[in-house]
Amino acid sequence: MRRWQVLAGVGMVWLAATASAQAxxxxxxxxxxPQQLADVGLTPAxxxxLNRLLRExxxxAPAPAPVAAAPVAQAPLQGAPNPAPMFPGLDDGPIKASVVGDISGWQPGMVFTLDNGQQWQVLKGEMKLKAARSNxxxxxxPGIAGRWFLQVDEDLPKARVFRIR
Structure with missing residues (x-):
């Protein structure tokens, strides 16, 4: 295990060295x-x-591109693919709708049908409302990594849900 750690360290040093063209x-x-180098057990040859390969x-290594003084915003090219979102799910906006029917709370497995036709099932969270609510x-x-949370009231805990339809 120690040998791999040293080799990984050597690799990181090499990457850092190749990243800066001035050095x-x-x-x-x-x-x-020297002790880490001895632990790797490389012969003088x-x-x-290794030194020759690193020097080559x-x-x-290409010289780094000059850094612009200020980034210039450009319109996306027509027909160009959109890059993947940095945090999947967070780029999606909240969905505002009404529940079809009465709810008095939720628990894992419960399905909410919305007036827009979507159905969301509770994955985590349990809540009993003081009074049932109609529609x-x-x-x-949306949350991080594709997670979604159903909010009935700002002051109440949210249920973690996933869309089934």
């Missing part, structure tokens, strides 16, 4: 602690080969 090449013996990689307005709020 001149530095031999691996000067980049890594292997060390020489540094020479082949209450609700908001289904």
């Amino acid at each position: 001149p090449y530095v031999a691996i013996e000067q980049r890594v602690d 292997q060390l020489q080969t 990689a540094d020479a082949r 209450p307005p609700i908001v289904v709020v």
Whole structure:
């Protein structure tokens, strides 16, 4: 296990070295602690080969692109694919609708049918309302990684739900 940690450390040092074009090449013996290098157990010939490969990689690395002073907003190209969202689900907006029927609370497995035709099933959360509500307005709020939460009232806990239709 220790050998892999050292090799991973050497790889990270190599990546950092190739990322900065201003830094001149530095031999691996000067980049890594001597004990760590000894733990890897490379022969002198292997060390020489590794240094040669790193030096060649540094020479082949493209120079970094100049950084613009201020980013310029551009309109997306016609027909260009949209990039994947950074946090799936958060790019979706809340869904505002009304529940069809009466609700007095919720528990895992319960299905809410909305007036827009969607059906949402409770995955987590349990709540008993003080008084049953008839066709209450609700908001289904997106969370991180595709999670959704059904909110009957701002002051009440939300139920974690998933869409079944």
